[in-house]
Amino acid sequence: MRVIATAGHVDHGKSTLLRALTGMEPDRWEEERRRGLTIDLGFVWTGDLAFVDVPGHERFLTNMLAGVGPVPAVLFVVAADEGWRVQSQEHLDVVTALGIGHGVLAITRSDLAEPGAALAEARARTEGTTLEGMPAVAVSARTGAGLPELRAALAELAAGLPGPEPEADVRLWIDRVFTVAGRGTVVTGTLGAGTVATGDTLEAGGAALKVRGLHSLGRAHDEIAGPARVAVNVRGAAADGLRRGDVLVTPGRWLPTTVLDVRLTPPREEVRRLPRQALWHVGSTAVPANVRRLGDDCARIVLAHALPLRIGDRALLRDPGSRHLWGATVLDVRPPGLRRRGAATLRAAALAGMDGGADLGAELRRRGLATRADLTAMGIPSTATPEGAVVVGEWLVDPHAWAAWRERLTGLVAARAVQDPLDPGLPLEAARQALGLPDRALVDALADSAAPAERLRRARGRLLPPGPALPPATERAVRALEAAWAAGPFAAPDSARLTELGLDARALAAAESAGRLTRLAPGVVLPPDAVGRAVAVLATLPRRFTTAQARQALGTSRRVAIPLLESLDAAGTTRRIGDGERELVRAGQKPGVTTSPDQPRKE
Numbered sequence: 250m251r252v253i254a255t256a257g258h259v260d261h262g263k264s265t266l267l268r269a270l271t272g273m274e275p276d277r278w279e280e281e282r283r284r285g286l287t288i289d290l291g292f293v294w295t296g297d298l299a300f301v302d303v304p305g306h307e308r309f310l311t312n313m314l315a316g317v318g319p320v321p322a323v324l325f326v327v328a329a330d331e332g333w334r335v336q337s338q339e340h341l342d343v344v345t346a347l348g349i350g351h352g353v354l355a356i357t358r359s360d361l362a363e364p365g366a367a368l369a370e371a372r373a374r375t376e377g378t379t380l381e382g383m384p385a386v387a388v389s390a391r392t393g394a395g396l397p398e399l400r401a402a403l404a405e406l407a408a409g410l411p412g413p414e415p416e417a418d419v420r421l422w423i424d425r426v427f428t429v430a431g432r433g434t435v436v437t438g439t440l441g442a443g444t445v446a447t448g449d450t451l452e453a454g455g456a457a458l459k460v461r462g463l464h465s466l467g468r469a470h471d472e473i474a475g476p477a478r479v480a481v482n483v484r485g486a487a488a489d490g491l492r493r494g495d496v497l498v499t500p501g502r503w504l505p506t507t508v509l510d511v512r513l514t515p516p517r518e519e520v521r522r523l524p525r526q527a528l529w530h531v532g533s534t535a536v537p538a539n540v541r542r543l544g545d546d547c548a549r550i551v552l553a554h555a556l557p558l559r560i561g562d563r564a565l566l567r568d569p570g571s572r573h574l575w576g577a578t579v580l581d582v583r584p585p586g587l588r589r590r591g592a593a594t595l596r597a598a599a600l601a602g603m604d605g606g607a608d609l610g611a612e613l614r615r616r617g618l619a620t621r622a623d624l625t626a627m628g629i630p631s632t633a634t635p636e637g638a639v640v641v642g643e644w645l646v647d648p649h650a651w652a653a654w655r656e657r658l659t660g661l662v663a664a665r666a667v668q669d670p671l672d673p674g675l676p677l678e679a680a681r682q683a684l685g686l687p688d689r690a691l692v693d694a695l696a697d698s699a700a701p702a703e704r705l706r707r708a709r710g711r712l713l714p715p716g717p718a719l720p721p722a723t724e725r726a727v728r729a730l731e732a733a734w735a736a737g738p739f740a741a742p743d744s745a746r747l748t749e750l751g752l753d754a755r756a757l758a759a760a761e762s763a764g765r766l767t768r769l770a771p772g773v774v775l776p777p778d779a780v781g782r783a784v785a786v787l788a789t790l791p792r793r794f795t796t797a798q799a800r801q802a803l804g805t806s807r808r809v810a811i812p813l814l815e816s817l818d819a820a821g822t823t824r825r826i827g828d829g830e831r832e833l834v835r836a837g838q839k840p841g842v843t844t845s846p847d848q849p850r851k852e
Contacts, residue, residue, distance in 0.1 A: 250477045251407035254301040257326035258334035262357035269390040271295040299478040322351035330362035333370045346576030348563040350379040353402045360389035415474040417442035418502040422532025423495045434488040440475035451497040456487035494534030504626040505555035506582040514576040524568045531564035544597030559628030561605040578605040610635040617650035641694045674711025708764040726750035734776045739805035770812040793830045
């Protein structure tokens with residue numbers, strides 16, 4: 250199916266022409282038929298062509314925009330007996346601003362006047378616009394003259410429209426809402442791309458809605474792929490609150506935004522005449538917006554409420570007071586803040602190189618990093634990986650940004666080591682915050698990405714500089730302990746020996762952070778692997794053993810054995826079973842279950 254909207258001045262025969270083409274009545278309301286004036290949107294079809302009939306009167310411009318916004322082509326109508334008029338120009342400005350480049354010009358009422366003059370003027374008016382050179386046909390809905398030629402031109406127009414994208418994410422701008430007895434809420438709109446099926450779940454404003462039924466061109470369907478005019482029967486808590494301008498989207502595939510940067514294409518006025526407040530028209534919705542000019546042709550838009558927009562979307566900015574219009578191409582839906590002095594000028598310079606195209610490499614260079622899901626939701630396909638980009642889980646990172654972050658991380662870790670040699674480690678979370686990164690996994694990957702000789706070390710959740718991590722005096726003292734432990738790994742030096750070596754509490758903490766020793770209790774210091782080695786020794790004892798037996802097997806004193814065993818108790822490696830005895834918790838043994846004393850011990 251192909252969807253085409255009408256455009257043109259009020260009372261130039263748009264609805265009459267659609268009646269002649271389709272045999273259907275586009276004016277839905279009695280008042281419209283009584284006054285001979287289209288007030289709201291009408292929908293008719295013939296074959297695989299669906300038409301959105303929009304009002305031409307200036308008072309109903311918002312309704313006109315709701316109909317034209319979501320469609321890719323127009324049937325532009327100019328009456329032969331009146332020629333170009335005010336709303337003709339206004340509708341042309343809208344079509345041009347929205348970037349609609351497919352159309353057919355119909356010179357209507359050619360039975361009342363020679364169509365040549367109206368055609369010549371329309372050709373002159375459309376020169377330099379998106380509709381320049383569109384096919385033209387002179388017709389008379391009353392006599393039927395020219396209708397076969399118009400149908401042929403429309404068929405050719407439809408054949409040249411962009412092909413369907415059934416796998417695209419759904420975004421259906423609602424242009425009509427009504428209730429059907431026994432079925433509930435039904436919404437209509439132009440489905441530009443994607444596929445909707447009965448049973449699907451869609452979202453409106455973050456609320457889930459279930460698709461109960463689908464209609465298109467007067468027939469029920471189990472599934473409809475865009476482009477198509479669709480009526481969707483939905484149910485859910487939010488269904489009763491749906492209104493024109495709301496939008497149904499594929500869940501989890503869009504990033505609703507209130508702040509965006511755009512490039513403007515003014516059809517009449519210069520960008521420097523932008524109002525501070527305007528209406529943002531996109532799809533079938535109109536949202537109040539604050540406008541800040543950033544450069545000669547770009548602006549920052551802040552919307553009154555969030556909309557699912559993507560880079561490359563076309564919209565329209567309208568000043569209701571002056572009726573001035575500006576076309577807008579969305580350049581960024583997650584722009585940086587403009588808090589510092591001169592930020593707007595810098596941002597304008599950055600936007601100068603953007604055209605609203607989907608360039609993954611350029612987007613990464615601008616942002617530094619982004620997840621694949623966010624890039625897709627912003628309108629940047631990210632199935633491929635740009636050359637040189639760093640991949641960390643779902644994150645894609647620009648290689649230049651990655652190198653800069655790695656250099657800065659190395660500097661932060663080195664600075665911390667100089668600032669406090671006895672507590673040199675930089676916590677991973679502190680590193681993440683200092684770098685402004687959104688995920689700690691990125692810090693881990695940065696730390697591991699340097700060459701082996703320059704790679705940062707980890708200990709107890711901290712990052713340490715490469716090479717020796719301890720001050721020279723502390724390093725010599727720890728090596729003296731290591732030499733003593735080589736002969737007796739459970740022989741903890743006493744306080745006098747620690748003092749002699751110059752190992753006070755801060756020095757011991759630094760050595761522990763560096764992974765060189767473990768402190769079981771104040772003044773009780775053992776090698777870093779002492780606990781694991783102790784378990785291996787205790788496994789050689791009888792199933793039940795006393796503290797004295799453990800102390801003898803470990804070759805250490807009670808001062809060391811008691812905190813060591815208590816550490817194993819706290820870890821669930823050993824368990825006290827009364828009478829001063831303990832046992833190892835065997836693999837597969839349930840907590841709280843003690844084996845029988847006469848049960849043979851399993852080696």
